[in-house]
Amino acid sequence: MKIWLGVILVSLFLTSGCTQIGISANNSIDALMDVELGGLQTPSLTATITTTPTITATSTITTTPFLPNTATPTSTPSITPDPDKSQFGPGPVLFPILMYHHVVPYNGSGSQYAVTVDQFSRQMKWLKEQGFQTIKVADMVEAIHEGKLLPNKPVIITFDDGFRDVYDNAYPILEELGYTATMYLIEGVINKNPYVNDENIDDLIDAGWEFGNHSRTHAYLPGLSNLDDEVCASRQRLIERFDLAFDSFAYPFAAKHEGSMQAVKDCGYTSGAGNGSFTIHIEDRLFFFSRREIKSYFDMQRFITTVTDVR
Numbered sequence: 001m002k003i004w005l006g007v008i009l010v011s012l013f014l015t016s017g018c019t020q021i022g023i024s025a026n027n028s029i030d031a032l033m034d035v036e037l038g039g040l041q042t043p044s045l046t047a048t049i050t051t052t053p054t055i056t057a058t059s060t061i062t063t064t065p066f067l068p069n070t071a072t073p074t075s076t077p078s079i080t081p082d083p084d085k086s087q088f089g090p091g092p093v094l095f096p097i098l099m100y101h102h103v104v105p106y107n108g109s110g111s112q113y114a115v116t117v118d119q120f121s122r123q124m125k126w127l128k129e130q131g132f133q134t135i136k137v138a139d140m141v142e143a144i145h146e147g148k149l150l151p152n153k154p155v156i157i158t159f160d161d162g163f164r165d166v167y168d169n170a171y172p173i174l175e176e177l178g179y180t181a182t183m184y185l186i187e188g189v190i191n192k193n194p195y196v197n198d199e200n201i202d203d204l205i206d207a208g209w210e211f212g213n214h215s216r217t218h219a220y221l222p223g224l225s226n227l228d229d230e231v232c233a234s235r236q237r238l239i240e241r242f243d244l245a246f247d248s249f250a251y252p253f254a255a256k257h258e259g260s261m262q263a264v265k266d267c268g269y270t271s272g273a274g275n276g277s278f279t280i281h282i283e284d285r286l287f288f289f290s291r292r293e294i295k296s297y298f299d300m301q302r303f304i305t306t307v308t309d310v311r
Contacts, residue, residue: 002095017180044094052083073258084133088150089143092282095154097140099275099291102163103170112295117169123294123303124173127155132307134179136210137248141270155307157181158273158291160214160250162190167200175207184214184250187234201242212248213238222257231260232267248273251288261287 010152083306088095102114115123133151140156142148157174159166162185183196183204196204201211216234221227231249238246249264249274251257264272264287276290292306 012293015231038125061080072230084152085149086152088148088154088186090145090147092280093140093143094280094310095135095140095156096279097137097156097158097281097289097291098307099273099293100157100159100166101161102165102172104165105169109238109298110296112297115294115296117173119296119298120170121173122300124177124179126300126304127307128177128179134174134181136180137182137212137271137273138210138245140281140289141247144281144286156291158250159183161186162196162214164194164196164200167196171204171207173202180210180246182210182212184212184248185238186216187219188216191296196221196259205244210248211238211242212250213246213247213269214250215252218252220253220255221251221263222255222258227260231263235267235269239270247271250274256288277309277311 048159055248059126075173090150100120102111103117103120104114105117107114107116130153132153132155132158135150135154137156137158139148139150139154155181159170162183166183183203188196188209190201205211213231213235215221215230217230219230219237221230224230235246237248238244247268247270249267249269249271251260251264254275256274261272271289272287274288275293276288277292278290279292282288285308294303294306298306
């Protein structure tokens with residue numbers, strides 16, 4: 001059987017010459033099956049279909065390598081230093097502390113403790129022109145103990161006794177210049193002429209003034225055996241009356257006395273005001289710190305020297 005099939009295929013090839021037999025994928029097997037070989041099983045022919053590969057353009061995707069999340073640094077805002085302030089303390093601090101009693105329109109009595117309105121106005125304006133700025137006694141205490149930012153040129157202005165003429169004449173001048181002051185009150189004479197009253201004190205509190213105690217009766221403390229009422233009890237009454245700290249005490253007559261200073265410490269004050277020539281203030285002198293008293297006979301040059309002399 002195989003021999004006959006081979007003969008038939010050779011015959012077909014010879015009759016067709018070199019012409020390629022076209023066999024489609026659909027009818028090649030049917031055409032061959034038309035030839036019947038009696039009783040023989042015709043093997044199936046498998047057409048080999050050659051397909052032209054399709055070239056698919058592949059775009060190259062460049063991937064960014066995965067990066068882990070990185071925390072964005074947060075910058076700490078820098079604190080811009082205030083050019084009008086400087087660090088004072090902790091430790092010794094340098095600035096003048098001035099002491100006044102009266103500010104009057106005209107010093108008819110010639111008292112050395114009474115400066116005129118004109119004198120006081122010229123003195124305060126000079127301080128302002130020179131760049132001085134007022135601070136409180138409490139600021140000095142804090143600067144010495146802990147350090148504190150204060151105006152570049154601090155000055156403390158104090159008034160002893162609490163005379164009404166200070167409220168009437170000095171207060172408006174200071175208010176116009178943006179200044180404040182510290183007033184030491186004699187507790188037992190408040191609301192009595194010629195001293196300030198409660199309403200005056202409230203006005204000064206609202207304006208930012210500081211208040212200290214100057215004893216109950218302005219007694220000469222070294223001559224007293226019991227200082228409690230003058231120093232301690234009077235402070236407590238003032239605190240309750242005005243709801244202020246009253247942390248500083250001014251010694252009547254600026255009398256320096258160890259017993260008085262100890263009583264001031266024991267009663268809870270943080271400082272004691274005396275007088276003296278020092279402009280360098282230290283912890284050891286806080287309970288009798290120096291104030292330079294401005295007298296009625298000071299001309300402007302004497303005032304300037306008093307403010308600027310360092311010791």
